[in-house]
Amino acid sequence: MMRTHKLVLAALALGVAGCSSTGGGGGFDNGYYSLVRVRSVRVGDGSMSVTPPRPWNRTRTSIFSFEDVRQVEDWTLNGPLLDSISFITGLRNNRRIIYQRRTEDQQVPRFRSDMSAPEITAMLETFFRTRAGSIDFRTLSLQPRQFLGANGFQWDYEHLDSDELWRKGRAVGAVIDGKLYLILLDAARSHYYASTVGDFEAIVASARRRR
Secondary structure (H helix, E strand, O other): OHHHHHHHHHHHHHHHHHHOOOOOOOOOOOOOEEEEOOOOEEEOOOOEEEOOOOOEEEEOOOOOEOOOOOOOEEEEOOOOOOEEEEEEEEEOOOEOOEOOOOOOOOOOOOEOOOOOHHHHHHHHHHHHHHOOOEEEEEEEEEEEEEEOOEEEEEEEEEEEEOOOOEEEEEEEEEEEOOEEEEEEEEEEOOOHHHHHHHHHHHHHHHOEEOO
16 A cells, blocks of 8 residues: 555656656646745645745645544645655544554554653654654754744654665654644655755745634
């Protein structure tokens, strides 16, 4: 199943790369992707808005499978296997970030509103290891950081997946009113991370909670 999923994403990635001029700000709508323009847009369940510094492509599929969030978005410039920004908005206490059967041996923990930053990042790492095919995962740093006007955290990591590609990521998040808000960049470590982390930082800086 994981191999088939990655083949589908690879095909979609080639489509985006061909139509967006390798991150040059192009975009298109083919049923799987739609253009996100340079303006304030609501993401996830609509409780957070961000402004990208250049056009991105919104994807219909997510690197996560959040069944308990009404809507979770992934954006990409060159295809989800090469670069992806994910938005988690309003994940409530005792909700899970991926559908899983109770009989499965490896379980991704549910989010709890009293989770510390290390516990949240451990939850995400478990997802990468058990659902995203990571065979080697390394935390590079975890430090405090303000996000959406609250005391949050910044998590930097890298991982080697079963497709033998090293990827690098950064997540900035905070628990606010018992709910998790988080923006996560995950991209191929060679070239694509460096070419998108500036956009990620601009998007994080622009994030606002909406009532």
